[in-house]
Structures are given as C-alpha cells and as structure tokens.
Amino acid sequence: MTNTDTGERDNQIITDFMFALENRDFPSMQAVLSDRLVYQNMPWPALDFEGTCTFYAEFFPQLDSYRVDLLTQQATPGMVSNERMEYFYYTHLNGGCIELPVGGFFKLDAAGKIVEWRDYFDLKTWQDQGGLLPG
Numbered sequence: 804m805t806n807t808d809t810g811e812r813d814n815q816i817i818t819d820f821m822f823a824l825e826n827r828d829f830p831s832m833q834a835v836l837s838d839r840l841v842y843q844n845m846p847w848p849a850l851d852f853e854g855t856c857t858f859y860a861e862f863f864p865q866l867d868s869y870r871v872d873l874l875t876q877q878a879t880p881g882m883v884s885n886e887r888m889e890y891f892y893y894t895h896l897n898g899g900c901i902e903l904p905v906g907g908f909f910k911l912d913a914a915g916k917i918v919e920w921r922d923y924f925d926l927k928t929w930q931d932q933g934g935l936l937p938g
Contacts, residue, residue, distance in 0.1 A: 813911045814878035817885065820909075820917070825871040827863040829856075837916035845923045855920075868892035883909045891934070901932040 816835055823831035836852060843849040850858060863869075869891060876885040884907065891901040903924050910919035930936070 809880035810878045812915060813880065813883050813909075814876060816911065816915050816917075817876065817878070817883040817907075817909050818873070821871050821873055821885070821887070825869060827866065827869060829859050829863065832859070835915065835917055836920075837912060837918045839918050840920065841918070842920045843922070845921065846926055865893065866891060867894055881911055881913075883911070893933070899933065901929065901934050903929055903932075903934075 820832060820835055823829075833856065836855065838852050840852040840855055841849050842851075842855040842858075844858075870889070872888040872890075874886045874888060876883065878884075887905050887907065889903045889905050891903065893899070893901070906923040908919070908921045908923075909917055912918050
C-alpha cells in the first residue's frame with residue numbers, strides 16, 4: 804500500500820468513524836479504536852480504551868439527538884485532522900441545542916486502528932449554551 808493509499812484509507816476510516824459517532828453507534832466506533840487508545844476531550848483528562856468506552860456508554864444516553872457536520876478534513880498517512888460542528892440535543896434544554904465547533908486530531912496505526920484521538924473545543928461556548936460539566 805502506498806502512502807497515498809494509506810492516507811486515503813485513513814481519511815475514509817475517520818469519515819466512517821464520524822458517521823458512527825453521529826449515529827451514536829458505539830460498537831462501530833469501537834471496531835476502529837485500538838486497545839492502546841488515548842482519547843482526550845480537551846480540557847478534560849486523557850482516557851484509555853476502557854475509559855473511553857465508559858464515557859460514551861454514559862454520554863450517549865443523555866442525548867435526545869446528535870448531529871455532526873464535517874466541515875473540513877485532511878489526511879496524511881497515519882494522521883487525520885478535521886473541523887466539525889457538533890449539535891447536542893438534550894432533554895434538560897427543553898428541546899434546545901448546543902452548537903459546538905470542534906477540532907479533531909486522529910493518529911492511526913498501520914492496521915488502521917485509532918491510537919490517539921484528541922478533540923478541542925471552547926469550554927465557555929459549551930457552558931454558555933447550557934452544557935453540563937462531567938462529574
């Protein structure tokens with residue numbers, strides 16, 4: 804597989820991963836997460852594979868609905884970055900929605916598994932729209 808092919812493969816893996824995220828399809832997400840995963844949803848502490856599984860098992864049921872609009876995405880072999888808008892619909896917001904710009908960075912291993920996943924967003928934007936803090 805050439806570097807171009809690997810970059811295209813990695814780009815498609817993350818595109819599919821974003822689709823699974825939007826659909827709250829954690830089994831499909833898990834299928835591409837390495838057991839060596841380090842996930843960091845800034846500004847919170849990094850989580851390993853098990854911690855990430857626990858986080859999403861608790862997070863997804865809180866949502867009435869969820870949407871991800873992928874704005875841009877770039878890939879090189881082993882690394883994908885994207886910019887996206889995420890829309891969180893919560894019951895506690897009485898039908899309201901939190902709109903959150905997110906920058907995501909993904910590192911993939913040779914097998915196409917995600918070994919690092921970092922998401923960056925502005926915490927104040929989250930809180931000002933009614934976003935709850937973990938804990």
